[in-house]
Amino acid sequence: MKELSACTTILVGKKASIDGSTMIARNDDTFLPITPQKFVVKPAVKGEKGRHIKSWLNKFEMDLPDWAYRTQAVPNVDYKKLGYYEESGINEKNVAMSCTESTYGNERTLAFDPLVVDGLDEDCMQNVVAPYIDSARDGVKLLGDLIKKYGSAAGNSVLFGDKDEVWYMEIVTGHHWVAQRIPDDCYAVAANRVSIEQVDFNDPDNFMWSEGIQEFVEKHHLNVDREGFNFRHIFGTYNEKDRHYNTSRVWYAQRYFNPSIEQDPEDGDLPFIRKAEKLINPDDITFVLGSHYQETPFDPYGKGTDEEKHRYRPIGLNRTQNAHILQIRNDLPEDKAAIYWLCIGGPTFTPFIPFFANMNDTEESFKNTSLTFNQKDAWWFYKAVAATVESHYPQFVQFDTDYLIEMRRYFRARIEEVVAKVGDLKGEELTEFLTKENQETVRYTREQTEKLWGKMLTESINMSKLTFNMDKNL
Numbered sequence: 001m002k003e004l005s006a007c008t009t010i011l012v013g014k015k016a017s018i019d020g021s022t023m024i025a026r027n028d029d030t031f032l033p034i035t036p037q038k039f040v041v042k043p044a045v046k047g048e049k050g051r052h053i054k055s056w057l058n059k060f061e062m063d064l065p066d067w068a069y070r071t072q073a074v075p076n077v078d079y080k081k082l083g084y085y086e087e088s089g090i091n092e093k094n095v096a097m098s099c100t101e102s103t104y105g106n107e108r109t110l111a112f113d114p115l116v117v118d119g120l121d122e123d124c125m126q127n128v129v130a131p132y133i134d135s136a137r138d139g140v141k142l143l144g145d146l147i148k149k150y151g152s153a154a155g156n157s158v159l160f161g162d163k164d165e166v167w168y169m170e171i172v173t174g175h176h177w178v179a180q181r182i183p184d185d186c187y188a189v190a191a192n193r194v195s196i197e198q199v200d201f202n203d204p205d206n207f208m209w210s211e212g213i214q215e216f217v218e219k220h221h222l223n224v225d226r227e228g229f230n231f232r233h234i235f236g237t238y239n240e241k242d243r244h245y246n247t248s249r250v251w252y253a254q255r256y257f258n259p260s261i262e263q264d265p266e267d268g269d270l271p272f273i274r275k276a277e278k279l280i281n282p283d284d285i286t287f288v289l290g291s292h293y294q295e296t297p298f299d300p301y302g303k304g305t306d307e308e309k310h311r312y313r314p315i316g317l318n319r320t321q322n323a324h325i326l327q328i329r330n331d332l333p334e335d336k337a338a339i340y341w342l343c344i345g346g347p348t349f350t351p352f353i354p355f356f357a358n359m360n361d362t363e364e365s366f367k368n369t370s371l372t373f374n375q376k377d378a379w380w381f382y383k384a385v386a387a388t389v390e391s392h393y394p395q396f397v398q399f400d401t402d403y404l405i406e407m408r409r410y411f412r413a414r415i416e417e418v419v420a421k422v423g424d425l426k427g428e429e430l431t432e433f434l435t436k437e438n439q440e441t442v443r444y445t446r447e448q449t450e451k452l453w454g455k456m457l458t459e460s461i462n463m464s465k466l467t468f469n470m471d472k473n474l
Contacts, residue, residue, distance in 0.1 A: 008191050008249055008315045009101045009159060010285050011166045013184040014330060018279040022166050024159040025285045025325040026098045027347060028074070028087050033319045036077040036379055037087075039342060039366040041359060042131065044070040044092065053127055057083045058153060059118035062146075068131035069093055072340060072357065074322050077369050083123030088324045089130050090338045090357035094163060096326035097130040097139055100156035101190050105172035105235045112220045113173035116151025125156065136160035136167045140179045140208050143169065148211065151175055157190060163328045163337065169208075170196055172235040176216060179208040180272075187257060187280060188273045189288075191249035191315075194236030195272040199229045238268045248298070248312035253288045265298075265312060282325050282341055282352065283408055289323050290316040290347035301393055316348035318390070323347040335430055336419055345382025349389040349400050351407040353445050354415055356434040363442040378442070385449055388456050392463065396456050403452045407445065414441055 012023040044067075045051070051064035056079060073086035088098040100122040120128070128146065133139040139160040151174045160167040169179035172194055180196050182188050183206075188195070199207055201214065217223050222234050243266040251265035257276040292314035297304030300314065325341035338357035343350055344366075361367075365378040373380050389400045418437045425433050 006192050006245070006313075007101050008253075008289065009098075009157070009168070009189065010253065010288060011159060011161070011168055011182045011188045011190075012280050012285070013166055013182050013186050014164065015184040016187050016276060016280055018281040020330040021327050022096075022161045022163060022330075023280070023282065023285060023325055023327045024096055024098055024161040024166060025289060025323070025341075026088070026101065026159060027289050027315065027317070027320045027323045029317055029320050031319065034383075035082065035319075035321050036369045036371055036377075037074050037321050037344065038077055038369040038379065039074050039322075039344070039362050040072065041361055042068070042071050042073055042089075043360070044068060045131075053124055055083065055121070055124050056080050057123050058121065060120055060124060060150060060153065062128065062150065064128065065132060070360070071131050072355075072359075072362075073126065073130075074324070074342070074344075077371055083121075084127055085123050086126035086130070087322065088326060088340075089126065090326050090328070090340055091130055091133065092358070093134050094328050094334055094338045094357070095130075095133050095135060095139065096159075096161040096328060096338070097126060097133070098159040098324065098326060099125045099129075100158055102192050103155040103157040103170055103172060103190075103194055104192065104237050105155050105194065106237050109173050109176070109220075109222055109235050112222075113175055113216065115155070116153055116174045119151030119153040119174065120146055121153035122156055125158065133160075136162045136165045137181075137208075140167050140169050143171075144177060144179075144208065144210060147171055147175060147177060152177075157195070159326075161326060161328060163330055163334075167208075168196070170194055170231070170235075176210045176213050176235075178210070178213070178231050181206040182273060186273045186275050189250045189253040190272070191246045193242055193246045193268075194232045196231040197233075197272055199231050201229070232269075232272075242268060244311060245313045248293075249315050252291060252293055252296075252315065256284070256288055256291070282327060285325050286323075286341075286343070286347060286352045286408075288315060289343075290349070292316050292348060301397075316346065318346055318386070320346050323352065325352060332419065335426070336422065336434070339415065343382075344379050345384075346386040349386040349404075350382045350449075351404055351411070351445065353441060354411050355438045355441070356418065358431050359435040359438055360431050361435050363439045365446070366442065378446075381446070382449070385453050388453060388460075392456070392460060395459065395463065399452060399455060399459075403448065407448065410444070410448075411441075414444075 054061035069091040071089040071091040166182040171177040248265040297308040323343040341352040
């Protein structure tokens, strides 16, 4: 499954956001439209000896510590066939991790440090890092140590965030990687290409890297530039797939955040990091992650030519299995500051539901997902709603747009309502309270979504082609 995955990443520093929060976000895209997932809480572990993990996809395995922080996960249901792929979570120390953005190194570098067939890959990566880190920087270090020990089975980029820092780590060969801290007043977008540009090896506060990477590049004559160390130029690809599948997504996201800047959607050197023209909020990210080149000739639903409408791969896809925004707020106490925004129907047509990450369980419809269609399961329910909108896009898109606007209004108010109700609750009492409030948010969202679905199904009955106008008495 790994080599067929393709995602889109957005990272936002705390001074680039509207409320001082950090945000890391990603679409989890797979090759097939149907890969059922569930949303669960993994409990904390204390003093449990003999813990071990083994991949279902290769021969990777390792011992685990006898402890772990509580965190969330969005794993595959059919994990024995497809691998764990826990994808994203915010642990109880308010450290967010999302993995991975599939990233492809070039053949020049892979010739001298090939991928390790039985190394650590995305299927187990979230499992062995997210529950064990106390900061975003700590996440980069731990994962770097694991790659050094076990090697990497694929090109993977990983997102880390805490209340102060956001990091993006690109693992591009069997053992070599670079990570960059996103400046506080900036955002970054990545789309299945090596993204990090100039690396400053004299600035360990903002860059981390694999041991011996400079010597590796020099020994094998890999630096194509006369000066500097441009990680994208050295390790990345510049091919036709990049121009039509990858760079155009970065172009459209930057077009949204920096509308005054004119760029070429096929430019292989679009900047990785930018300062947005306005402060960024979660609604901006939900739009970009669900976008399909709206208001350009390249929109598959638009008015361009057939060639234009199929020229570039959109960001929002029907094979997005989940999309998420992991937000750590700085205007709330730590035990209420982490918000996990989860969309499991497809970010173009269904909402990002906010969950307080300080929770000990998820609602039944989210944690129990069948391998075949079951309307009771949240994953299948929201997938079906999205498919209904798309099946009659011209007729239903405004219904859906109005619904999403109202849900975003409700979610904003809902977060503030819950915070106001908390009172003096602390510790396990607070966790239990926030868990129940999350479930109420899920219940109301389901109720409103059922109304939308019912409205669309009712309208579709009136659109049948199996009709004939004649005497009403016949």
